[in-house]
Amino acid sequence: MLGLEGQWWFAFVQSFIVLLLFAFAYIPIERVWRLREQGTFRPRWSTDLAFFFGQYWVFGFAAAYVLAQVRSLIGVPSPDWFARSPAIVQVALVIGLGDLCAYWAHRAQHHFDVLWRFHAVHHTSEHLDWLAAHREHPLDGIYTQLAVNLPAMLLGFGMSSIFWLVTFRGMWAILIHSNTRLPTGPLKHLFGAPELHHWHHAKDRKAPNYGNLAPWTDMLFGTHACPPEPPRELGIDQPAATSYVGLLLWPFGRKSHLFRSKRVPSSASSVPRPRFRR
Ligand SMILES: [Zn+2]
Numbered sequence: 001m002l003g004l005e006g007q008w009w010f011a012f013v014q015s016f017i018v019l020l021l022f023a024f025a026y027i028p029i030e031r032v033w034r035l036r037e038q039g040t041f042r043p044r045w046s047t048d049l050a051f052f053f054g055q056y057w058v059f060g061f062a063a064a065y066v067l068a069q070v071r072s073l074i075g076v077p078s079p080d081w082f083a084r085s086p087a088i089v090q091v092a093l094v095i096g097l098g099d100l101c102a103y104w105a106h107r108a109q110h111h112f113d114v115l116w117r118f119h120a121v122h123h124t125s126e127h128l129d130w131l132a133a134h135r136e137h138p139l140d141g142i143y144t145q146l147a148v149n150l151p152a153m154l155l156g157f158g159m160s161s162i163f164w165l166v167t168f169r170g171m172w173a174i175l176i177h178s179n180t181r182l183p184t185g186p187l188k189h190l191f192g193a194p195e196l197h198h199w200h201h202a203k204d205r206k207a208p209n210y211g212n213l214a215p216w217t218d219m220l221f222g223t224h225a226c227p228p229e230p231p232r233e234l235g236i237d238q239p240a241a242t243s244y245v246g247l248l249l250w251p252f253g254r255k256s257h258l259f260r261s262k263r264v265p266s267s268a269s270s271v272p273r274p275r276f277r278r
């Protein structure tokens, strides 16, 4: 067993290896199947790199700690019917219910100002790619992890299984933020696609596509949209901090513009609006 210092060194070395693996995988893919015209070293890439290392070195541990504490607080064993189900059914159920929780938790992040001021950090990216996926305020990240893993915890999954779910969803998050239009054809309506999530990052707090792994929740609740071209502008319609530390502190700013969030009038927005009312 590694001690705390050993674990940290392991995470430190691992972060560089993972960064290189992602870079080698995604930089060519983003060139071949590019969604928007954008270079690898686009503006603010270093801010997103800082978020990447922040997650690997510090905040990933914090999220894992909180998840483990909540898991032990809940402390329920798997119900009999669930324990007797085949593993494939268990995984499908946990992923499907996790998607449902993630969807409504995400809707809440956009609806309630107190959640939006943290979630907005993720939406400050004006250039999306695999690296931008890591731009997430740590408190926003913990909130999302708790929501998405709640069914797994209630159905008695252990922390090692939850760890694999977190890893899988993390890899998926990197894919859907990547600057790619993959030639998946109609499969994109089944499994989701980067262009769907890019529309979620359109410059409008009420932009569509809240789904996590797949767009079925958006289709079910009327928030799905997939226009043929990517959105003209990405980001948020308020001035925001731009540095890593600035963005970490920004939600706590007493004069944060986010509490007085100025809405873009519907008529002035080219972003397709979900059918629900806020
Ligand atoms: Zn969002």
Ligand SMILES: [Zn+2]
Binding pocket: 122, 177, 197, 201
């Ligand atoms: Zn996103």
